[in-house]
Amino acid sequence: MMRDAQVPSQRSRETFWRTLQTFCITRIVIALVLLAYLGFDAVSNAASRNALLDWKICFAYLVLATGFSLLSVYTRARFTLQLVAQLVVDIGAISLLYVVAGGVKSGLAILYLFPLAGCAILMPIVPALFFVSIVTLVLLTESGYELLNSIPDASPSRAGLYGAAFFAAIYLINRLAAKLIKQERLAVQRGRELQLQEAINRLVIADMGDGILVVGPDTQVFAGNPSVERMLGLPVAHGQPQFRLSDLPSLAPVADAYSAWLDQIRAHGAGNAASSVFVMVKSGEDIASLQGRTLPRHVRREPVTHLKLRFVPVEIAGLTEQRAVIFLQDVTEIENQAQQLKLASMGRLTASIAHEVRNPLSAISHAASLLKEDITDPAQMRLLKIVGDNVIRLNRMIEDILKLSRKAQSHTGPLKLAPFLAELLDEFQETHAIAPGMIELGDVAAYQVRFDPLHLREVLGNLLANALRYASGSPGSIRIQALLPDTNRLELHVQDDGPAITPEVRAHLFEPFYTTSSKGTGLGLYVARELCLNNDAMLDYEYRMDMSSDGTDEPSGRFVITFAAQEPY
Structure with missing residues (x-):
């Protein structure tokens, strides 16, 4: 059976055809070399009796080749069929030249x-040995x-x-x-298995809800999936790195977290480095205009995105280039879903709280007021004060819960x-x-926002x-200022000096x-954030570095309201 019957793939067939073409070109070269040799031999030995026959054989061999x-x-x-025909012509032409040139002593074998x-x-081996047998018989x-004709220098042993x-x-x-x-x-x-696995990996990665970024040690971005484009508003190009995370101010939190993780790996090793961190990323014009590229129409960037970052080093034996994979999870969506579930539960409780709790509280408050008129004992007065304070606290909690049901109706x-x-x-x-x-108010005269008053x-x-509870009470201990960063x-x-x-x-x-306060209900900031989302x-709440009185940077915290849009006037 011929070898081409064993070829299983188109790529292997291509390899065999290329090999056959290479032998065809080599055959032409050999024919040209033989013609050149005959030319030199004719100049040095013009009386050769078989020169004309040699020329005819070589020329015919060149034409056929x-x-x-x-x-x-x-x-x-x-x-x-093509291969067998070429082998027959090769053996036939070489045999004619071999016999005409004088046999084994000519060296043409x-x-x-x-x-x-x-x-x-x-x-395969059997047909190949068959052709070797034919040549040996020749x-x-x-x-x-x-030897039979007693020709001198006959040497069957050399043959x-x-x-x-x-x-x-x-x-x-x-x-x-x-x-x-x-x-x-x-x-x-x-190769086919790798291509199939690569196609499966691309499909899985593209369909993942979590974002994936492949970065180098200097925050160069090498690849990413569609989810990371949606989270960061980032047009990620596959292949050679096009930009660095550290070059984009809007992605500075991600770059800083990645750099801190690399420092931990260098100091303590990969096993002791914290692999997860939470950051907040704000949208910016520097991302959308990155290298003249624009975002796909389906990518919608939120004003502020809370992300959970998980860093995983790429460790392969013999790998000289360092790579790391950053998995990004949009915590904002999870928080919104959890809050929606809480709001749905609270909405069902609102009516019963208003009737079943508020009315008894009113009765308790009224009864305490009546008792207060007849009681003069200081110990009993202290107990009545405790009752009154807790009634006020419970009533405030109910008011905060009721605000959640009313917040859906906003007039921006x-x-x-x-x-x-x-x-x-x-x-x-x-x-x-x-x-x-x-309370110190900064310059806000040039701004207007869309928000329910x-x-x-x-x-x-x-x-x-909340700021009044922790501020020192000195002039300017509470500051309100408006800023318009690069995110537009x-x-x-709102910041205090506490x-x-x-x-x-x-x-x-x-x-x-x-x-954390014994007098708080734990709903104030929650209601405030819900109203902002509405x-x-x-x-x-953000941590920032402020200049202290001695000229050094010290960390401070502040509440930041990021509006959906600003309109100068």
Whole structure:
């Protein structure tokens, strides 16, 4: 059976055809070399009796070699037939030249190695040895003829040695070729498996909800999936790195977290480095205009995105280039879903709380007031005061819960911050008996936002009350300022000079019923954030570095309201 019957794939067939074409070109070169040799021999030995016959044989061989070469290029069919025809012509032409030149003493027997080697590479071992047998018979027949005719220098032993050498060489070449073909088939199979696995990986990664970024040690981005484009608003190009995370101000939190993780790996090793961190990323114009590329239409970037980052190093033996995979999980969506579930539960409880709890509280408060008129004992008065204080606290909690059901009805419109904040601060200072200079208001005259006035009044009132609880009370201890960063979304900062909130408390700061004060209900900040979300804004607590009095940077915290849009006027 011929070797082309064993070829399993189109790629292997291409390899065999290319090999056959290479042998065709080699055949043309050999014919040209023979013609050149005859030309030099004719100049030095003009009286050669067989020169004309040699010329005719070589020229015919050149014509046939050229025809075979063109046939293998333009007619890729019947591989075995083409190969056998070429081998027959090769052996026939070389045999004619061998006999005409004088047999084994001419040294032309080595030319048989060319067609036999091609046969060993392109055919199985049995057909290859068959053609070697034919060549050996030709050599022995010619030597036997010379011996029978008593021609001088007849050497059947040399012909036998040529035949034995051809058998050994062809067997060795055939075995090596078979091994190479087997390796090629295995490589083709592995390549197909890798292509299939790569296609599956691309499908899985593209359909993942989590974002994936492949970055280098200097924050170069090499690849990413569609989810990361949606989370970061980032057009990620696959292949060579196009940009660095550290070059984009909007992605500075991600770059800083990644750099801190790398520092931990260098200091403590990969096993002891914290692999997860939470960051907040704000949208920016620097991302959308990155290198002139625009985002796909389906990508919608939120004003503020809370992300959970998980870092995994790529460790492969012998890998010289360092890579890391950053898995990004949009915690904002999870928080929104959890809050929606909480709101749905609270909405069902609102009616029963209003009737089943508020009315008994009113009765308790009224009864305590009546008892207070008749009691003069200080101990009993203290107990009545405890009852009254807890009734007020429970009533405030109920009011906060009821606000959650009313917050869905918002009336957003252009709201000028300057007159609104001036009126709010006057009312707040009068209500809480605050010194006029304690709250410092920055320049907000050039800004207006789209926010429900009643909702914004409630949010700022809650934040100011919280700041008043921890501020020192000195002039300017509470500051309100408006900033317009690169994200082109107005921010309103509320900050006091009290100690910053610890990271442990910050993790639960906006959870309902979570409070660190014995007088708080744990719903104020939760309601404030819900009201901001209802107005397409975002409330968060951020840590920043401020310049201290001695010229050093010290960390401080502040509440930041990021509005959905700002409108200068």
